[in-house]
Amino acid sequence: MDVQAWTYILVFITFGLYIGIAIWSKAASTKDFYVAGGGVSPLANGMATAADWMSAASFISMAGIISFAGYDGSVYLMGWTGGYVLLALLLAPYLRKFGKFTVPDFIGDRYYSHWARLVAIVAALFVSFTYVSGQMRGVGVVFSRFLEVEVNTGVFIGMGIVLFYAILGGMKGITYTQVAQYCVLIFAFMVPAIFISLQMTGNPIPQIGFGAQGSDGVYLLDKLDGLLTELGFNEYTSGTKSKIDVFFITAALMLGTAGLPHVIVRFFTVPKVRDARKSALYALIFIAILYTTAPAIAVFARTNLIETVQDQPYQAMPEWFKKWEETGLLTYGDKNNDGRIQYLADDEQNELVIDPDIMVLANPEIARLPNWVIALVAAGGLAAALSTAAGLLLVISSSISHDLLKKIVMPEISEKGELWAARGASVLAVCVAGYFGINPPGFVASVVALAFGFAAASFFPAIVLGIFYKRMNKEGAVAGMVAGLGLTAYYIARFKLKWIGADVSSGPEHWWWGISPEGFGTVGMLLNFAVALIISRFTPAPPQEIVHLVEDIRIPKGATGPQDH
Numbered sequence: 001m002d003v004q005a006w007t008y009i010l011v012f013i014t015f016g017l018y019i020g021i022a023i024w025s026k027a028a029s030t031k032d033f034y035v036a037g038g039g040v041s042p043l044a045n046g047m048a049t050a051a052d053w054m055s056a057a058s059f060i061s062m063a064g065i066i067s068f069a070g071y072d073g074s075v076y077l078m079g080w081t082g083g084y085v086l087l088a089l090l091l092a093p094y095l096r097k098f099g100k101f102t103v104p105d106f107i108g109d110r111y112y113s114h115w116a117r118l119v120a121i122v123a124a125l126f127v128s129f130t131y132v133s134g135q136m137r138g139v140g141v142v143f144s145r146f147l148e149v150e151v152n153t154g155v156f157i158g159m160g161i162v163l164f165y166a167i168l169g170g171m172k173g174i175t176y177t178q179v180a181q182y183c184v185l186i187f188a189f190m191v192p193a194i195f196i197s198l199q200m201t202g203n204p205i206p207q208i209g210f211g212a213q214g215s216d217g218v219y220l221l222d223k224l225d226g227l228l229t230e231l232g233f234n235e236y237t238s239g240t241k242s243k244i245d246v247f248f249i250t251a252a253l254m255l256g257t258a259g260l261p262h263v264i265v266r267f268f269t270v271p272k273v274r275d276a277r278k279s280a281l282y283a284l285i286f287i288a289i290l291y292t293t294a295p296a297i298a299v300f301a302r303t304n305l306i307e308t309v310q311d312q313p314y315q316a317m318p319e320w321f322k323k324w325e326e327t328g329l330l331t332y333g334d335k336n337n338d339g340r341i342q343y344l345a346d347d348e349q350n351e352l353v354i355d356p357d358i359m360v361l362a363n364p365e366i367a368r369l370p371n372w373v374i375a376l377v378a379a380g381g382l383a384a385a386l387s388t389a390a391g392l393l394l395v396i397s398s399s400i401s402h403d404l405l406k407k408i409v410m411p412e413i414s415e416k417g418e419l420w421a422a423r424g425a426s427v428l429a430v431c432v433a434g435y436f437g438i439n440p441p442g443f444v445a446s447v448v449a450l451a452f453g454f455a456a457a458s459f460f461p462a463i464v465l466g467i468f469y470k471r472m473n474k475e476g477a478v479a480g481m482v483a484g485l486g487l488t489a490y491y492i493a494r495f496k497l498k499w500i501g502a503d504v505s506s507g508p509e510h511w512w513w514g515i516s517p518e519g520f521g522t523v524g525m526l527l528n529f530a531v532a533l534i535i536s537r538f539t540p541a542p543p544q545e546i547v548h549l550v551e552d553i554r555i556p557k558g559a560t561g562p563q564d565h
Helices: 003-024 030-038 042-054 056-098 103-110 115-144 151-201 220-230 243-257 260-270 274-309 321-325 354-365 371-409 415-438 446-466 472-494 521-537 543-551
Strands: 330-332 352-354
Touching: 003 151, 003 371, 042 151, 042 260, 042 274, 042 371, 042 521, 056 103, 056 115, 056 243, 056 274, 056 321, 056 354, 056 371, 056 446, 056 472, 103 115, 103 220, 103 260, 103 371, 103 446, 103 543, 115 260, 115 321, 115 371, 115 415, 115 472, 151 274, 151 330, 151 354, 151 371, 151 415, 220 274, 243 446, 260 274, 260 371, 274 354, 321 330, 321 354, 321 415, 330 521, 352 354, 354 371, 371 415, 371 543, 446 472, 446 521
Parallel strands: none
Antiparallel strands: 330 352
């Protein structure tokens, strides 16, 4: 059976499973819609959190980035993993004790201010739309390659599936669908990794295999270093970024991921604070399986790719090479007209350009694994993209229906009306996400990483100070978030998007203190802390009931279910 037939079968089975779960777990109330009724078990919530966390960026892109960036790509592993640990240990139990539905809900109530709530809503919408647009584009890319349809058709199919179970089941439907999606994506990620590790090193454990010797007796990392230096690239195991930039990027990713609203809201779905801690531990274990395997896949894929294509006749390339050429994500131009492929670091001589995003998807094909394994990876990529897209759509619809409509614009709205508003907001959100998936602005790919900087510069200080500093008031919180977001937005517009100032003064040599735009969210976060603390000292203290509220959420015992309203 060929790859396409296997892909149809596996995608049909997995999508049928997701839709069946959505029908079974239909939401009947706003509590079901926002927090799955607050009764999800820690194990199920751990799996759902892992699926929510591991987007198309983790499943498809991360190993590709590491594969091409080598040592420099480790910032993504350190930042995203560290961010999750920070969130699980430092914030999740306290937010669960607070017992509300969303992050803007926490900020609005803790800082007793509609302005604070509005700033949080804007930040949540920006981060979520940035992410979800990338997920929808990822769905389109996977469909275009493996189902041989137009990218836009793939985006429409993905929109339809996500919309169905997000509208029908809300958080309840999304939670149990994400449990199934985690099983699909982790199986799809591990099977080819185990196959290739066995093939290249004889060791079935990828995490050990990529540091082991190959059949020629040479350690795999040494072999890759040698192959790359021969072609003029830097050694795989050496980095080019400065230490200060590595530190600030890692910190921005850590602090940004610790403030991601679609992951934080998952901790509101379990019955008790203790369950929030348990589900955080389960999720960490489930996430670690993929994150510790990604570096191995990166090394396997880059080594196999070089050995397959370098100085080989173009006409002799296998079918996967031509298929990826059709998607435009792999391009070949015969500059010296010798009919062979020269893959070199020198742009003047290099004839092959590869998008890092294809490395995980193409890896089983490059290694010549069975067709069902290749199709399985496609199903896994779709599961990863759809699970995160669903979580983000829920954050967007909750921000509009609950935080904006219910809390500010129409406080008298009935529960039924709010539920319909949430579903309407989901439709609107998926249409906007689909539009950006079909017509991606030039800067979308860039700002996906930068969204972490915005989350770090806005949410992280407001949440930490809201939990651990009783004297923090609304004036300090709002001023801090605006200052942090404003400075980070200016720096990104100036040095990344080049919307401000001349191009010649936007290069790395002009970065402030040598910090890249990807790492500048850390500076925005520090400014947020400084402004918030200073302003709060010169403005009235928060009301006594807010002080009692902060004291209460810092004691783990006595948490109730997420509050009705």
